[in-house]
Amino acid sequence: MNQSVLTDLQALICPLVVIVLGMIVLLLDLGTGDGPARRRLIYFVSLGGLVAAALLAVANTTIPNAGVGVTPLTHFGGGMVADRFGGLFCIVLCIIAGLAITMSDRYLEEKSLNSGEYYALILFSTSGAMLMALAYDLVNIFVGLEILSVALYILSGFARRERRSEESAVKYFLLGSFASGFLLYGMALIYGAVGIALKNTGLLQPTGTSFTNLGVIARTIQESAETGGAPITASPLFIAGVALLIVGLAFKAAIVPFHSYAPDVYEGAPTPVTAFMSAAAKVGAFAALIRVFGILLPADNASIAQAAVPFHAVLWGLAAATIVVGNVLAIRQTNIKRMLAYSSIAHAGYILVGVLASSVPGASQNAKDAVIYYLFTYTFMNLGAFAMVIWLGRDGGEYTSIADYAGLAKQQPLAAAAMAVFMLSLAGIPPAAGFLAKLYVFTSAVQAGLTGLAVLALVVSVIGVYYYLNIIVAMYFRDPVNDFSSVRAGGARAAALLSAAATLLFGFIPAGVFSPTIQRDQPTAQPILGAAEKSPLPPAVAVVSPQP
Amino acid sequence: MPGQTNSLLNSYIPVLCMGLMALFLVVVFVGLSRILGPQRPTPQKLAPYECGVTPIGSARERFPIKFYLIAMLFIVFDIETVFLYPWAATFRHSGGMMLFNLFEMAVFVGILLVGYVYVWRRGAFEWDN
Numbered sequence: 001m002n003q004s005v006l007t008d009l010q011a012l013i014c015p016l017v018v019i020v021l022g023m024i025v026l027l028l029d030l031g032t033g034d035g036p037a038r039r040r041l042i043y044f045v046s047l048g049g050l051v052a053a054a055l056l057a058v059a060n061t062t063i064p065n066a067g068v069g070v071t072p073l074t075h076f077g078g079g080m081v082a083d084r085f086g087g088l089f090c091i092v093l094c095i096i097a098g099l100a101i102t103m104s105d106r107y108l109e110e111k112s113l114n115s116g117e118y119y120a121l122i123l124f125s126t127s128g129a130m131l132m133a134l135a136y137d138l139v140n141i142f143v144g145l146e147i148l149s150v151a152l153y154i155l156s157g158f159a160r161r162e163r164r165s166e167e168s169a170v171k172y173f174l175l176g177s178f179a180s181g182f183l184l185y186g187m188a189l190i191y192g193a194v195g196i197a198l199k200n201t202g203l204l205q206p207t208g209t210s211f212t213n214l215g216v217i218a219r220t221i222q223e224s225a226e227t228g229g230a231p232i233t234a235s236p237l238f239i240a241g242v243a244l245l246i247v248g249l250a251f252k253a254a255i256v257p258f259h260s261y262a263p264d265v266y267e268g269a270p271t272p273v274t275a276f277m278s279a280a281a282k283v284g285a286f287a288a289l290i291r292v293f294g295i296l297l298p299a300d301n302a303s304i305a306q307a308a309v310p311f312h313a314v315l316w317g318l319a320a321a322t323i324v325v326g327n328v329l330a331i332r333q334t335n336i337k338r339m340l341a342y343s344s345i346a347h348a349g350y351i352l353v354g355v356l357a358s359s360v361p362g363a364s365q366n367a368k369d370a371v372i373y374y375l376f377t378y379t380f381m382n383l384g385a386f387a388m389v390i391w392l393g394r395d396g397g398e399y400t401s402i403a404d405y406a407g408l409a410k411q412q413p414l415a416a417a418a419m420a421v422f423m424l425s426l427a428g429i430p431p432a433a434g435f436l437a438k439l440y441v442f443t444s445a446v447q448a449g450l451t452g453l454a455v456l457a458l459v460v461s462v463i464g465v466y467y468y469l470n471i472i473v474a475m476y477f478r479d480p481v482n483d484f485s486s487v488r489a490g491g492a493r494a495a496a497l498l499s500a501a502a503t504l505l506f507g508f509i510p511a512g513v514f515s516p517t518i519q520r521d522q523p524t525a526q527p528i529l530g531a532a533e534k535s536p537l538p539p540a541v542a543v544v545s546p547q548p
Numbered sequence: 549m550p551g552q553t554n555s556l557l558n559s560y561i562p563v564l565c566m567g568l569m570a571l572f573l574v575v576v577f578v579g580l581s582r583i584l585g586p587q588r589p590t591p592q593k594l595a596p597y598e599c600g601v602t603p604i605g606s607a608r609e610r611f612p613i614k615f616y617l618i619a620m621l622f623i624v625f626d627i628e629t630v631f632l633y634p635w636a637a638t639f640r641h642s643g644g645m646m647l648f649n650l651f652e653m654a655v656f657v658g659i660l661l662v663g664y665v666y667v668w669r670r671g672a673f674e675w676d677n
Binding site: 005023026027030 | 648666669670
C-alpha cells in the first residue's frame with residue numbers, strides 16, 4: 001500500500017513541487033524585513049523551484065503515452081496518469097511560468113504591484129494546467145481547469161488601480177465561469193450516457209466504477225460497440241455532452257467562435273500576465289482536448305468512427321474558422337498586445353489542426369508530437385514577443401502601439417534583432433523554429449487525410465506574414481519617433497534574449513530536441529501527399545476532409 | 549437508443565407525478581382562497597409585516613466590505629469542518645488504509661494552516677485596519 005502511495009506521489013511530482021513552491025512563496029512574503037530584498041528572494045526561489053520541477057518531470061517522459069491500445073499507468077485510483085505526453089506538457093508549463101516570472105521583476109516594481117501573491121498565483125495557476133495534462137478523469141480535468149482559471153482571473157485584474165485591468169478581470173471572470181459551466185454540464189451528460197450504457201450491457205460493477213474515468217469511458221465505448229447495439233457515441237446524451245465539452249475547452253484555448261474575450265482581456269491585463277495566460281491556458285486546454293478526444297472519439301472502430309464523424313467535422317470547421325478569423329483580424333490591429341492576441345488565436349487554430357490529426361489512429365503519435373513541438377516553440381516565440389514589449393517600456397509605461405516601434409533598429413539593434421526573430425518565427429519563415437512547428441503540424445494533418453485543412457491553413461498563414469513583417473519594416477525601415485535610449489534592463493531582457501536563442505536553436509537543431517517519433521514513424525521518404533492516400537484510414541474519417 | 553432512454557425515463561415518472569400533484573394542490577389552494585375569500589385590503593394588511601417594528605428606510609444599504617472578507621474566511625474554515633466530520637466518522641473503518649487516511653487529512657489541514665497563517669499575518673482578522 002505504502003509503495004503504491006509513493007509511486008502515485010512520484011508520478012505527480014512536478015505539479016506537487018509547484019504547489020508546495022507556491023505555498024512557500026506565499027509564506028516567504030509574510031516574513032519581516034526589507035521589502036525589495038524579500039521580493040528578490042521570492043523571485044529567485046520561484047525560478048529555482050520551477051527549474052527543479054521541470055527536471056523532475058523529465059523522468060515521466062520515458063513512459064509510453066496513454067491511448068488506444070495502450071493500457072495506461074494510472075495513479076490515484078485511475079484518476080491521474082503519468083506518461084510522456086503529460087511529462088512534456090509539465091515541462092512546457094514550467095518554461096512558461098519561468099519566463100513569465102523572469103520578465104516580471106522590473107515591471108512589477110515600477111507599477112508597485114510587486115508582491116508575493118503574484119508569484120504564488122502564477123505557480124498555482126501553472127499547477128492547475130499541469131493537473132489538466134496529467135488527469136485521466138473528467139472530474140480531475142475540471143478541477144485542474146478551475147485551479148488554472150481562478151488564479152488567472154485574479155492575475156488579469158492584478159493592476160487593480162487601472163480601469164483596463166479591472167475590465168479585463170471582470171470580462172474574463174464572467175465569460176470564463178460561464179464556459180466552465182458548459183464544460184461541467186457536458187461532463188455530467190457523458191457521465192449519464194456512460195452509466196446508462198454500463199447498466200444496459202450488464203457490465204456495471206457494484207462499487208468503485210467512476211463513469212467519468214477516461215479508461216472506463218474508453219472500455220464502455222468499445223464494449224457497447226462490440227455487443228452489437230448502437231455504440232454510446234451515437235446516443236443523444238453522449239453527443240450533447242461532447243458538444244458542451246468542446247465549447248468549454250475551446251473557450252479556454254480561445255478558439256473561434258469562443259475567442260471574443262481574448263483581445264480585450266489580453267490588452268487590459270498586466271503584460272507579463274498576458275504573456276503567461278496566452279500560453280498556459282492554451283497549453284492546459286489543448287492537453288485536455290487531446291487526452292479527451294483520443295478517448296471519446298476513437299476512429300479505429302468503424303461503427304464508433306461513424307458516430308465520431310460529426311465531431312471531426314465540427315473540429316475541422318473550428319480549426320478553419322480560427323485560422324481565418326485570427327489572421328484576418330490581426331491585420332487591422334494597431335495595438336501590439338491586441339495584434340499578438342489575434343495572432344495567438346490564429347496559432348490556436350494551427351494547433352487545433354494537429355489535435356484533429358491526433359484523433360486519427362495512423363497519425364496519432366506523430367500529430368501529438370507535432371502539437372507538443374508547436375507548443376514548445378509557441379511558448380518561446382509568444383512569451384518572447386511579450387517580453388520585448390516589457391523590455392522596451394520604461395517608467396511604469398510601455399509602448400503598445402505598433403507605430404511606436406519605428407526606427408528601433410537604429411537605437412537598440414539587439415532588441416530589434418530579437419523582435420525580428422520572434423516575428424519571423426510567428427510568421428513561420430524558415431530559419432526560426434516556427435517554420436518547423438508548422439511543417440510538423442501540417443505534415444501530420446496530411447498524414448491523417450486532412451489535406452484540405454492543411455492547404456487552407458498554409459494559404460491563410462501567408463496573410464499572417466503581412467502583419468508580422470509590418471513590425472519588422474517599422475523597426476528597420478522607418479524613422480524613429482520615440483527615444484529608446486533608456487529601456488528597462490533586468491528580467492524582461494533576459495527572458496526576451498533567452499527566448500530568442502531558444503527559438504533559433506529549435507529551428508537549427510530540431511531533430512535533437514524531441515522529434516524522434518516524427519522521424520521514426522516515416523521509414524521511407526515518400527512524398528507526403530502520397531502518404532495520405534496510402535494511409536490505412538477508415539473511410540468515415542477520410543470523407544470529412546474535403547468538406548469545408 | 550429508444551429502449552435505453554425509455555427505461556431511464558420510466559424511473560422518473562413517479563417524480564413527475566409528485567411534481568404534478570404539488571403543482572395541482574398549490575394552484576387549487578391559492579386559487580380557491582382567491583376566488584372564495586373576502587378581499588378588504590387596508591394599508592396595514594398590505595404592509596410586508598403586519599405586526600412588529602415599522603420598517604425604516606431601504607434594506608439595500610451600503611455596508612463595509614470587511615463583512616465580505618469575514619464571510620469568505622468563514623466559508624473557507626467552515627468547509628474544513630464539513631470535511632473533517634465525515635472523515636472522522638469513517639476513519640475507524642479504514643482498515644489497512646488508516647495511516648494513509650491520517651496522512652491525507654494531515655495534508656488537507658496543513659494546506660489550510662498555510663492559508664490561516666497567511667490571512668492572519670496579512671491582518672485579515674484585525675477589524676480596525
